[in-house]
Amino acid sequence: MRRKTIKDVAQEAGVSIGTVSAVLNRRDSVRLVTRKRVLKIMDSLNYRPVEAARRRLGSPREKTLGLVVKEIHNPYFADIIVGAQEEARKHDFRLLVMSSEQVFSREVDAVRVLVAKDIDGLIINPLLELGTLSSHFQDLEANNIPFVMIEGLSGDVSTASVVDIDNERGAFDATMHLLEAGHTELVHLAGPKYSQHSSERSAGVLRAAPGARIVHAGATLEDGFNAVRDQLKGCSFTALVCYNDLVAIGAMRQLMDQGLLVPKDVSIVGFDDIDVASYLGVPLTTVRIPKREMGRQAAAIAIEQIHSTEDSKSRRILLDAELIVRSSTRKR
Amino acid sequence: MRRKTIKDVAQEAGVSIGTVSAVLNRRDSVRLVTRKRVLKIMDSLNYRPVEAARRRLGSPREKTLGLVVKEIHNPYFADIIVGAQEEARKHDFRLLVMSSEQVFSREVDAVRVLVAKDIDGLIINPLLELGTLSSHFQDLEANNIPFVMIEGLSGDVSTASVVDIDNERGAFDATMHLLEAGHTELVHLAGPKYSQHSSERSAGVLRAAPGARIVHAGATLEDGFNAVRDQLKGCSFTALVCYNDLVAIGAMRQLMDQGLLVPKDVSIVGFDDIDVASYLGVPLTTVRIPKREMGRQAAAIAIEQIHSTEDSKSRRILLDAELIVRSSTRKR
DNA sequence: TTGAAAGCGCTAACAA
DNA sequence: TTGTTAGCGCTTTCAA
Numbered sequence: 028m029r030r031k032t033i034k035d036v037a038q039e040a041g042v043s044i045g046t047v048s049a050v051l052n053r054r055d056s057v058r059l060v061t062r063k064r065v066l067k068i069m070d071s072l073n074y075r076p077v078e079a080a081r082r083r084l085g086s087p088r089e090k091t092l093g094l095v096v097k098e099i100h101n102p103y104f105a106d107i108i109v110g111a112q113e114e115a116r117k118h119d120f121r122l123l124v125m126s127s128e129q130v131f132s133r134e135v136d137a138v139r140v141l142v143a144k145d146i147d148g149l150i151i152n153p154l155l156e157l158g159t160l161s162s163h164f165q166d167l168e169a170n171n172i173p174f175v176m177i178e179g180l181s182g183d184v185s186t187a188s189v190v191d192i193d194n195e196r197g198a199f200d201a202t203m204h205l206l207e208a209g210h211t212e213l214v215h216l217a218g219p220k221y222s223q224h225s226s227e228r229s230a231g232v233l234r235a236a237p238g239a240r241i242v243h244a245g246a247t248l249e250d251g252f253n254a255v256r257d258q259l260k261g262c263s264f265t266a267l268v269c270y271n272d273l274v275a276i277g278a279m280r281q282l283m284d285q286g287l288l289v290p291k292d293v294s295i296v297g298f299d300d301i302d303v304a305s306y307l308g309v310p311l312t313t314v315r316i317p318k319r320e321m322g323r324q325a326a327a328i329a330i331e332q333i334h335s336t337e338d339s340k341s342r343r344i345l346l347d348a349e350l351i352v353r354s355s356t357r358k359r
Numbered sequence: 360m361r362r363k364t365i366k367d368v369a370q371e372a373g374v375s376i377g378t379v380s381a382v383l384n385r386r387d388s389v390r391l392v393t394r395k396r397v398l399k400i401m402d403s404l405n406y407r408p409v410e411a412a413r414r415r416l417g418s419p420r421e422k423t424l425g426l427v428v429k430e431i432h433n434p435y436f437a438d439i440i441v442g443a444q445e446e447a448r449k450h451d452f453r454l455l456v457m458s459s460e461q462v463f464s465r466e467v468d469a470v471r472v473l474v475a476k477d478i479d480g481l482i483i484n485p486l487l488e489l490g491t492l493s494s495h496f497q498d499l500e501a502n503n504i505p506f507v508m509i510e511g512l513s514g515d516v517s518t519a520s521v522v523d524i525d526n527e528r529g530a531f532d533a534t535m536h537l538l539e540a541g542h543t544e545l546v547h548l549a550g551p552k553y554s555q556h557s558s559e560r561s562a563g564v565l566r567a568a569p570g571a572r573i574v575h576a577g578a579t580l581e582d583g584f585n586a587v588r589d590q591l592k593g594c595s596f597t598a599l600v601c602y603n604d605l606v607a608i609g610a611m612r613q614l615m616d617q618g619l620l621v622p623k624d625v626s627i628v629g630f631d632d633i634d635v636a637s638y639l640g641v642p643l644t645t646v647r648i649p650k651r652e653m654g655r656q657a658a659a660i661a662i663e664q665i666h667s668t669e670d671s672k673s674r675r676i677l678l679d680a681e682l683i684v685r686s687s688t689r690k691r
Numbered sequence: 692t693t694g695a696a697a698g699c700g701c702t703a704a705c706a707a
Numbered sequence: 708t709t710g711t712t713a714g715c716g717c718t719t720t721c722a723a
Contacts, residue, residue, distance in 0.1 A: 030417055044694075051717090071664060077416055079411030099456070102432075106432070108432075112431075121472050123456070124455070152582075248635065276635065306396075306612040308611075309640060364700055365700065377703090377712090378709055380702060381709085382701085412715090415702065
């Protein structure tokens, strides 16, 4: 069924579209009876104006940035969103957030929808999809919509701007910290496959400790909990390097359930430094990512590219990740 | 400076707008040289098509729901968003998320922007603003855009649909649990002012324990930490009823820093049951809110109202909050 | 107080 | 292969 338009309302009410428009815009040039009649028809027809048609096409609109994250349900992204939003506001931009929930087709869809909503720029934490540089990014380029990636794609041929952190280095530092503390039986709880961050972090762990055992856990509390319970059953180890803090916290919980003490029996390092990490009963040693700063910089770059007339060259920013030693690790 | 249009490009390139349109839509009817010239002009003019004009006005578009939360940086909202998104997807709706970050003017602005982006329905967790039913909600009604509130406003005169939980009851249960465990020196760490949930929870605490001391903490880890450190200094108490889990976790950390043990010295109850609550060193006793379910129901109602032709009556759903007893509370 | 008509930026059909 | 033109749903003059 066709969407009702101002014409339908006008016809049904026996007035012209001009009158309906006047009612819509609360102009006081309409006789009360007429207004009432029109309003009633609007209601009965379930009429909703097409907003795009209201503002004269091409008239100045609110500037907006789109932000597509992989999973909204992760404190890591919450910080990135907040950072991006802060920077956006500074420049009078609004931020529209969508989540792909780790599904590639939804990421493509989200980008399409945001473009349809006429965003001026896009920040995206893309899913790692092997093969071609996906067409949704090409669309962005074709439409002259600047976009910034948070977490660069590996085969990243494109000209896209990227804001990222040195994962390899961070994971290397974390592992070295454990090695220097005398740990020899190391297990690495790796993140999701198809995550660029995960493979970079695994690489960092292996560079420091080529013999480390790698176990694929995931990215959530439950993943960490399950990995230790199932995959590490009966396995001997004294230290865990985790993909992120959530996995670390989940792992820690499982260890406690098994009667093991952290850090007495097992040392644990996380990654991200989410807020809660320092509030835990055993404050978590972790690799801090400047999450807000990442969001902020990504937004700043997007906005800069929107404003600049000349074909702004893409920028690549690699922020440092810093090891924060707390209480979940100790000398062996 | 006026936004560049297809006309500008056509003129500059010395072709008709039809040709430019063909290039824009990747039609292969354009000679290579022409295409190249047009593309170059587009680039140099920094031309970006007005998306709203591309899809023939009024043509069927993706259905979208807007969601405005108070603070994106809170696991509680993350769950609501996920629930809403799941339900939305089921009905082939997209979800656009914005955050007011506890600032009323931003909430108003967010609603305006979402309406301008032509959303079909709205879910909102409104800030508690005393006085009139704000005009941004009236606008929604005038434009026939169904909206659902998560957390009802107190003086809620409007016809809006609401999905909420029984906060009073949840807080009452939590407090009774402590009372029955023999606690007499109770402190309530209350949430932010101007939060409906906060005042309802405080009411529940007071109904169970009229003599409870009320301290205004806030909603974050830091707020809980600071409240115990500053406002409870030298104060004697054996149990804490907290506005939410974050405050509880922050409070717990501060108690530990003071050498106090939970639950041996102090029992603590949180609210929300965020994921991490059960993974803590001392798993948190808390009042579980069906967060995803709230998001899901809110989306379901919004979508139902969008589809229904007749003037659907507003719905009010009050979900139960359930006390989950873990290890942070014990008999005195 | 209401109606008629031009025009917003673009696409699509058709003509050249 | 390119140009011309009608219209998408609405607002905004201007005329009646």
